[in-house]
Amino acid sequence: MQASVHAAVRELEAEVGREALTVPLVAARAGVTPSTIYRRWGDLQELMSDVAVERLRPETAPEDKGSLRSDLEAWAEQFLEEMAAPTGRAYIRDALLGDPDGSNAGQCSAYAAEQIEVILARAADRQEDAPDAETILDRVVAPTMYRILFRPEGLDTTYVHHLLAGLLAPNDH
Amino acid sequence: MQASVHAAVRELEAEVGREALTVPLVAARAGVTPSTIYRRWGDLQELMSDVAVERLRPETAPEDKGSLRSDLEAWAEQFLEEMAAPTGRAYIRDALLGDPDGSNAGQCSAYAAEQIEVILARAADRQEDAPDAETILDRVVAPTMYRILFRPEGLDTTYVHHLLAGLLAPNDH
Structure with a gap:
């Protein structure tokens, strides 16, 4: 799950740019629900931090x-x-x-x-x-x-x- | 205007906490419209950055x-x-x-x-x-x-x- 969400962030960042990223957009691309992402990462900033590291x-x-x-x-x-x-x-x-x-x-x-x-x-x-x-x-x-x-x-x-x-x-x- | 907006951020942060701050809340306390804040600072993050400095x-x-x-x-x-x-x-x-x-x-x-x-x-x-x-x-x-x-x-x-x-x-x- 983590790998597919990270991959979704990287793909969407390349396609639509950093500013346009949202949790629902990432969730849709990764094939999970937004609440799955909120439960695991809290918010978009925490997810972006993990991807950055x-x-x-x-x-x-x-x-x-x-x-x-x-x-x-x-x-x-x-x-x-x-x-x-x-x-x-x-x-x-x-x-x-x-x-x-x-x-x-x-x-x-x-x-x-x-x-x-x-x-x-x-x-x-x-x-x-x-x-x-x-x-x-x-x-x-x-x-x-x-x-x-x-x-x-x-x-x-x-x-x-x-x-x-x-x-x-x-x-x- | 800048001084009253900065003061509103500091007061509200002490009263309601950092997480509950919003641009409309700060604007109301400072006696300006939210769009005044958006025009001058872009978003809450940029305003918080100025207050922090x-x-x-x-x-x-x-x-x-x-x-x-x-x-x-x-x-x-x-x-x-x-x-x-x-x-x-x-x-x-x-x-x-x-x-x-x-x-x-x-x-x-x-x-x-x-x-x-x-x-x-x-x-x-x-x-x-x-x-x-x-x-x-x-x-x-x-x-x-x-x-x-x-x-x-x-x-x-x-x-x-x-x-x-x-x-x-x-x-x-």
């Missing part, structure tokens, strides 16, 4: 570029590119807003933490020194997300390079 | 505690306390949600930047070395806001002390 799930592991620095750089550039795109911003807002218990926002952060753990495991295999995952969340993921949500002007890959330079070579400058 | 405006300058470190510590503790409280979280969500052009989210970040600039001007008067305001946004404000929105578990003042220790004494550990 599914869309924010990373599809592949971060690319292996041969070193911690280049792995983090490639991952952070892609994270910025995806999250700062209009679709990424819309998914983040949806994920945050129809999320009374905070579990969807927590899932978004868990996705980032999992990708970082993969990069850190590779660094450990290469016997590279590395900050821990929480530090990378604080120093790279958090400022990137903060800028996307609150201060997007002029945001580009220069910014994530600057964050990584501060994190990985604190004594170079 | 007003509520997030700092009422006073940061306290002068005699040094950069203690000024930043006191300010960051208060920022966390206010933003992580249920009302603070609700205002941030409202500010982000009904904000099609991003100007309200930008205003929230500008409030923080202005408070930090006051602290930095005092540090300059005391001839203290200090990071710049953008660095403080990246290293203190952004991770605090990221944790509040995405990863609130176990968040307390220990966390902002940890962020400030990393920022202000990078060679101590």
